[in-house]
Amino acid sequence: MCLAIPAQISVLLDGEHAAMVDIMGVRRKVSTDLLIDDPPAPGEWVLVHVGFAMSKISAQQAEEQLAVLALLGEASSALEEVGGYERDGQAES
Amino acid sequence: MSASEVQIEFYDKQISMSHGAGGEASRRLIEGLIQPLLANPLLDPLSDAAVFAGPTGRVAMTADSFVVQPLRFPGGSIGELAVNGTLNDLAVSGARPIALSAAFILEAGLPTEVLRHEVEAMAAAARSAGVSIVCGDTKVVEHGRADGMYISTTGLGQVDPRADLGPRRVQPGDQVLLSGPIGNHGMAIMLARAELEIEADIRSDTRSLVGLTAGLVECLGSDLRWMRDATRGGVATVLNELARDAGVTVTIAEEAVPVDDVVRGACELLGLDPLQVANEGQFVAVVAGEKADSALATLRSIPGGERACRLGMVTAGSRPCVLAKAAYGGVRVVDMLVGDPLPRIC
Amino acid sequence: MKYVDEFRDPEMIRKALHEIHALADCRRHYRIMEVCGGHTHAIFRFGLNELLPPNVELIHGPGCPVCVLPMGRIDDGLELAGDPNVIFTAFGDMMRVPGSKGSPLESKARGADVRIVYSPLDALKIALKNPDRRVVFFAIGFETTAPSTALTLLRARALGVKNFVVFSNHVTIIPAIRAILDSPDMRLEGFLGPGHVSTVIGCRPYEFIARDYRCPIAVSGFEPVDILQSLVMVLRQLRAGVAKVENQYGRVVPWEGNLAALRALAEVFEVRPHFEWRGLGFIAHSALRIRDSFAAWDAEKTMPIRGIAVADPKAAQCGEVLKGVLKPHQCKLFGNQCTPEHPIGALMVSPEGACAAHFKYAHLELPQQLPILQG
Numbered sequence: 001m002c003l004a005i006p007a008q009i010s011v012l013l014d015g016e017h018a019a020m021v022d023i024m025g026v027r028r029k030v031s032t033d034l035l036i037d038d039p040p041a042p043g044e045w046v047l048v049h050v051g052f053a054m055s056k057i058s059a060q061q062a063e064e065q066l067a068v069l070a071l072l073g074e075a076s077s078a079l080e081e082v083g084g085y086e087r088d089g090q091a092e093s
Numbered sequence: 094m095s096a097s098e099v100q101i102e103f104y105d106k107q108i109s110m111s112h113g114a115g116g117e118a119s120r121r122l123i124e125g126l127i128q129p130l131l132a133n134p135l136l137d138p139l140s141d142a143a144v145f146a147g148p149t150g151r152v153a154m155t156a157d158s159f160v161v162q163p164l165r166f167p168g169g170s171i172g173e174l175a176v177n178g179t180l181n182d183l184a185v186s187g188a189r190p191i192a193l194s195a196a197f198i199l200e201a202g203l204p205t206e207v208l209r210h211e212v213e214a215m216a217a218a219a220r221s222a223g224v225s226i227v228c229g230d231t232k233v234v235e236h237g238r239a240d241g242m243y244i245s246t247t248g249l250g251q252v253d254p255r256a257d258l259g260p261r262r263v264q265p266g267d268q269v270l271l272s273g274p275i276g277n278h279g280m281a282i283m284l285a286r287a288e289l290e291i292e293a294d295i296r297s298d299t300r301s302l303v304g305l306t307a308g309l310v311e312c313l314g315s316d317l318r319w320m321r322d323a324t325r326g327g328v329a330t331v332l333n334e335l336a337r338d339a340g341v342t343v344t345i346a347e348e349a350v351p352v353d354d355v356v357r358g359a360c361e362l363l364g365l366d367p368l369q370v371a372n373e374g375q376f377v378a379v380v381a382g383e384k385a386d387s388a389l390a391t392l393r394s395i396p397g398g399e400r401a402c403r404l405g406m407v408t409a410g411s412r413p414c415v416l417a418k419a420a421y422g423g424v425r426v427v428d429m430l431v432g433d434p435l436p437r438i439c
Numbered sequence: 440m441k442y443v444d445e446f447r448d449p450e451m452i453r454k455a456l457h458e459i460h461a462l463a464d465c466r467r468h469y470r471i472m473e474v475c476g477g478h479t480h481a482i483f484r485f486g487l488n489e490l491l492p493p494n495v496e497l498i499h500g501p502g503c504p505v506c507v508l509p510m511g512r513i514d515d516g517l518e519l520a521g522d523p524n525v526i527f528t529a530f531g532d533m534m535r536v537p538g539s540k541g542s543p544l545e546s547k548a549r550g551a552d553v554r555i556v557y558s559p560l561d562a563l564k565i566a567l568k569n570p571d572r573r574v575v576f577f578a579i580g581f582e583t584t585a586p587s588t589a590l591t592l593l594r595a596r597a598l599g600v601k602n603f604v605v606f607s608n609h610v611t612i613i614p615a616i617r618a619i620l621d622s623p624d625m626r627l628e629g630f631l632g633p634g635h636v637s638t639v640i641g642c643r644p645y646e647f648i649a650r651d652y653r654c655p656i657a658v659s660g661f662e663p664v665d666i667l668q669s670l671v672m673v674l675r676q677l678r679a680g681v682a683k684v685e686n687q688y689g690r691v692v693p694w695e696g697n698l699a700a701l702r703a704l705a706e707v708f709e710v711r712p713h714f715e716w717r718g719l720g721f722i723a724h725s726a727l728r729i730r731d732s733f734a735a736w737d738a739e740k741t742m743p744i745r746g747i748a749v750a751d752p753k754a755a756q757c758g759e760v761l762k763g764v765l766k767p768h769q770c771k772l773f774g775n776q777c778t779p780e781h782p783i784g785a786l787m788v789s790p791e792g793a794c795a796a797h798f799k800y801a802h803l804e805l806p807q808q809l810p811i812l813q814g
Binding site: 363421 | 449450487544561584789
C-alpha cells in the first residue's frame with residue numbers, strides 16, 4: 001500500500017501503455033495505464049508502486065516544498081510570510 | 094594447466110542414479126571428470142582418505158553446505174560459493190587454509206555440462222587461493238530432489254599464532270570495520286530468480302577473504318579482536334551476533350554503511366534493508382580503537398580492500414543491541430533477520 | 440536517489456524538528472494518528488519518535504492491510520494453494536503471515552506452489568506461461584494497490600485468459616478512519632493522511648475529518664522530512680484553532696486524485712456491504728469485491744472458498760492496539776507468547792505492524808548519550 005518509489009522513465013514501449021523506468025540503474029517495466037489521461041514522456045519522473053506508475057512527480061512542487069522547508073526553524077516572523085504550501089481546494093497541475 | 098585444457102573422459106550426457114551407486118559408473122564419473130578437474134597430489138590416489146603431515150599449533154576446521162537457486166547467477170555459481178565460503182570461515186578465524194573437502198549430492202538428470210562447470214569453478218577458486226580439494230564424495234538422488242546439486246564442504250586451516258580472536262576479547266572502545274560494499278550477493282540472487290522481473294547490473298561479490306584477513310592479523314596481532322564474514326542475514330546478523338556474544342552495544346553510523354547505488358536502488362524498490370542482505374565476500378572486523386586507522390590503511394593497501402571502511406564502535410550496554418545513528422540524531426535498532434529477506438509493497 | 444535523498448537531508452530534518460519543538464505547546468498533550476503502515480515503518484526506521492517533544496505522541500493507526508486481514512481469509516487462500524494444480528501468488532508481505540494452519544511460506548515448504556510477485560501483472564504473466572495450471576493472485580492493499588489489481592483484471596479479460604483468478608482482500612481507508620474517530624475510547628488531535636492512498640483518492644475524502652470531527656489532517660509523504668513537515672502543518676492548525684485538510688505531499692498527490700485509477704476501480708470492483716477487519720470487527724462498506732462482469736476471474740465465484748472464520752485468541756488485544764487505544768506493550772501477550780518469531784497477531788508479523796515495530800525499538804531503553812562517531 002505504501003511502498004512507492006520515484007523512478008525516471010527511460011523509454012516508452014510501443015503498442016502498449018507501458019514504459020521502462022530506471023532507479024539508480026535498476027530497470028523494470030511499469031504500466032502507464034494509470035497515467036493515460038496525461039502520459040509521461042522519457043526523462044520525466046513518476047512514482048512507481050507494484051509495477052504501475054501512479055502519479056507524475058512535479059519537479060516544481062518538489063522545489064517549492066524544499067524552499068519552504070529550508071525556512072523552518074527560523075524566526076517565526078519570517079515563517080508567517082510563508083503560506084505557500086497550504087493548497088486546500090485548489091486543483092494541482 | 095587451466096581448467097579448459099583438462100581432458101575429461103566422461104561421456105555421459107547427464108547424471109543418473111548409477112553414478113552415485115559406488116560401482117563402475119561412479120568410478121567413471123570420479124576418474125573421468127571430477128579428479129582430472131581438481132587434480133592434485135593428495136586427491137589423485139583416490140583413496141578413502143587423504144593423508145598428509147599435520148600442521149603445528151592450532152588447527153581450524155569448518156563445515157559448510159551450499160544450497161542455492163539458481164546454480165549460476167551474475168558474478169558466480171554454486172561451486173565458487175562453496176570454495177570461497179569455506180575459505181572465508183577459515184579466514185575470519187585467523188587461519189591460513191590447508192585443505193578442503195567437497196561432497197556432492199547430485200540430482201538424477203543433471204546435465205553433465207552443469208556439473209563440469211561447477212567443478213571447474215571450484216578448481217579455479219581453490220587454485221587462486223593456493224589450496225587443494227583433497228577428498229570428497231558423490232551421491233545421486235532421484236530427479237526432483239537436490240535442486241540440481243547441493244555441495245557440502247569442510248575446510249582445514251592453520252591458525253596464525255599471532256591471532257587471538259573471540260567475543261571475550263571485544264571491549265568498549267573497540268572499533269568496527271567493514272571490508273567493502275554490501276548487499277551485492279543477495280540482490281544478485283534475488284534478481285536472478287526472475288520472478289520479480291527486475292533487471293540490474295548487480296553481481297555476486299563472492300571471493301576469498303584470506304588475503305585481507307591475513308593482512309589484518311599480521312598488522313594488528315592481538316589488537317584484532319574478532320572477525321566474521323557477513324553471509325546469510327547480512328551485516329545486521331553479524332553485528333547482532335557480536336553484540337550478543339560479547340555482551341556489548343554496537344553503534345554504527347548510518348551514513349558510513351557502504352552500498353553501491355544500483356544495490357541501493359534495488360533495495361529501495363523492494364523495501365529491503367541492505368544491512369540484512371547476504372554477502373559472500375565481505376567481513377566485519379573489530380579492532381582496538383587506537384589501531385583502527387592503521388587497520389584501515391592495511392586493508393585498503395591489499396587488493397580487494399580498497400573500499401574497506403569504519404562502520405562504528407563498541408560501547409558497554411545494559412542490553413546487547415545494535416544501533417544505527419543518523420547524522421540528524423535519529424537512532425534505529427538494527428535487527429537480525431527472521432528468515433530470508435522478502436520484498437514488500439507496504 | 441532523486442526525490443528521496445532531498446527529503447532525508449539531515450539539515451532539513453533538524454530544522455523541521457526545531458520547528459516542531461517551537462510549536463508544541465507544553466501545556467498540551469498532542470495525540471496525532473498516522474494511519475498508514477508505511478508511516479509507522481518510516482517513523483521507526485528514521486528514529487523520529489525519540490526526536491519529537493515528549494508531548495507530541497504519534498499513534499499508529501490501522502493502515503496496514505496485512506495486519507487487518509482476518510486469519511480465516513488467509514486460511515481460505517491457503518486451501519486454494521493446497522490444490523496441486525494451483526499456483527498461489529502474492530506479495531512478499533503476505534508470505535510469513537500466519538493463518539490458523541501456518542503461513543504461505545510454510546505451505547510452500549510443505550510442497551504448495553507459492554510464488555512471490557512484485558506486481559499483479561507478473562501473476563497474470565505466470566498464468567499466460569502456464570496454461571494448464573490455475574493461477575490465484577491473493578490481492579491485498581488499500582486504494583493504492585486496488586487499481587493495479589483492477590487494471591490486471593481488465594487486461595486478463597481483454598486477453599481472454601482462462602486460468603487466472605483474483606482473491607480480493609482489498610480494503611478501503613475512509614471507513615476505518617471513521618471507525619477510529621467514532622470509537623468512544625479515542626481522543627485524537629490530528630491526523631497524518633496516507634500519502635500513497637491519496638494519489639488515487641485525492642484529498643477530498645478526508646474533508647469530513649476536519650469538518651465533522653474538527654481534526655486537522657495533513658496528507659503526508661513518507662520520507663522523514665515529509666512526516667515532520669506534516670506534523671508542523673497539523674501543529675500550526677491546532678495552534679491557530681483551525682481544522683482543514685492540507686496536502687503536504689503535493690509533488691505527487693493530486694487534490695482530485697487519479698481519475699484513471701478511480702475509473703478502473705469503478706469498472707472492476709464494487710463495495711462489499713461489510714467486511715471483517717481483524718481486531719476492529721465488521722465495518723460497513725469497507726472492502727472491495729470483484730463485480731459480476733468479471734466473475735470468471737473472481738476466486739470467490741469460481742473456486743471452492745469455504746469462508747473460514749477464525750477467532751483471534753481471546754487474550755490477544757490486536758484490536759485495541761490497531762485502534763491506538765492500547766500501546767503494544769500493554770497487550771498481555773506482547774513479548775511473551777507473541778514475538779516476531781512466534782507471532783500470534785499479524786501486528787507482530789508485519790514489519791510495519793505497531794507491535795513488531797515496538798518490539799524492536801521501544802522495549803529497548805535507548806542510551807541517552809550515544810558515542811560520537813567519526814568518519
